Amino acid sequence: KYAQSAQSGPLRDRIAYHGKHQLLSVDQFTRESVEDLFRIADQMQPIARRQKVSRVLEGAVLGNLFFEASTRTRVSFGAAFCRLGGSVCDTTGFTFSSMAKGESIYDTSRVMSGYVDAMVIRHPEKGSVAEFAQATNIPVVNGGDGPGEHPSQALLDLYTILTEFSRLGKLLDGAHIALVGDLKYGRTVHSLIKLLALYRGLKFTLIAPRGLEMPDYLLEETGKQGHTIVQSSSLEEGLVGADVIYATRVQKERFAAEEIEGYTPDFQVNKAIVDKCCGPDVIVMHPLPRDSREGAHDLSVDLNHDTRLAIFRQTDNGIPVRMAIFAVLLGVEGLVQHSLRDV
Numbered sequence: 001k002y003a004q005s006a007q008s009g010p011l012r013d014r015i016a017y018h019g020k021h022q023l024l025s026v027d028q029f030t031r032e033s034v035e036d037l038f039r040i041a042d043q044m045q046p047i048a049r050r051q052k053v054s055r056v057l058e059g060a061v062l063g064n065l066f067f068e069a070s071t072r073t074r075v076s077f078g079a080a081f082c083r084l085g086g087s088v089c090d091t092t093g094f095t096f097s098s099m100a101k102g103e104s105i106y107d108t109s110r111v112m113s114g115y116v117d118a119m120v121i122r123h124p125e126k127g128s129v130a131e132f133a134q135a136t137n138i139p140v141v142n143g144g145d146g147p148g149e150h151p152s153q154a155l156l157d158l159y160t161i162l163t164e165f166s167r168l169g170k171l172l173d174g175a176h177i178a179l180v181g182d183l184k185y186g187r188t189v190h191s192l193i194k195l196l197a198l199y200r201g202l203k204f205t206l207i208a209p210r211g212l213e214m215p216d217y218l219l220e221e222t223g224k225q226g227h228t229i230v231q232s233s234s235l236e237e238g239l240v241g242a243d244v245i246y247a248t249r250v251q252k253e254r255f256a257a258e259e260i261e262g263y264t265p266d267f268q269v270n271k272a273i274v275d276k277c278c279g280p281d282v283i284v285m286h287p288l289p290r291d292s293r294e295g296a297h298d299l300s301v302d303l304n305h306d307t308r309l310a311i312f313r314q315t316d317n318g319i320p321v322r323m324a325i326f327a328v329l330l331g332v333e334g335l336v337q338h339s340l341r342d343v
């Protein structure tokens with residue numbers, strides 16, 4: 001599943017952000033370090049599934065600060081910390097934080113550092129989580145900063161792809177990845193394309209409505225790394241021969257409704273189009289939430305019972321991957337194996 005690792009030294013030092021044990025961007029990873037993290041995530045699987053118990057984070061407290069809506073990221077980071085024996089303090093939304101009274105990011109971060117051992121932060125502004133991180137020396141994890149990055153989501157997405165490919169007997173090097181939907185404001189695809197680019201000879205087909213295309217800087221970075229990039233406005237053409245279809249939700253909360261003319265049902269990933277364009281071993285992914293409201297077309301529910309749909313395996317993988325992130329950032333990954341006991 002993974003290449004041999006020749007790197008040595010603590011993983012948290014190898015992925016440090018400006019010398020600090022923080023996770024702000026996927027730029028912190030090489031192919032070797034990301035696969036080292038996934039080896040730790042594999043060890044976490046029995047704990048995530050509650051077949052084994054570990055209390056390596058007993059006594060530690062996580063501050064989960066979410067200033068934007070979330071279900072998966074907030075709950076799975078909290079559950080991952082609890083699964084390792086720690087406790088979680090949550091605050092959700094600006095209304096219930098003293099930022100509603102004008103407190104700065106700097107003061108909030110400094111205060112929280114005195115209360116907790118690590119923080120996960122989601123905030124609507126790009127770059128804001130880095131501001132929190134600058135003000136503290138405790139581990140900070142970017143849980144999504146506006147249209148910026150969502151590194152833990154991309155890590156669990158890549159972990160899912162490698163796990164699915166291993167099951168299917170496929171290699172990621174040389175694979176065809178189709179990214180579909182809002183590639184401009186969707187932070188998960190911004191992080192994921194950078195992580196995937198650590199592999200060799202990929203073909204990326206980017207299928208977006210007009211005005212919601214992948215930002216130029218990411219196209220340039222990915223192209224420079226020797227990958228093939230095809231941009232398409234036709235789902236039917238773009239999906240042909242894909243090994244992975246990664247659909248995304250239009251991030252309507254980030255722009256005016258008029259900007260999304262051209263977003264039609266033609267962009268919906270559904271059973272008919274997957275059957276028509278792809279083989280039996282394609283995997284269909286989505287970071288979720290998928291939009292189930294009228295007029296939304298990201299991913300149809302008609303694939304719900306199709307084994308090619310990997311979305312719930314993706315969400316399940318969020319726990320072991322996030323456990324691995326905490327274990328590494330808090331420097332306890334070497335203790336986990338020795339701490340295991342039966343349920």
Ligand code: CP
Nearest residue numbers: 070071072073287288
């Ligand atoms: N994928 C994701 O970030 O989901 P939430 O917004 O529910 O956290």
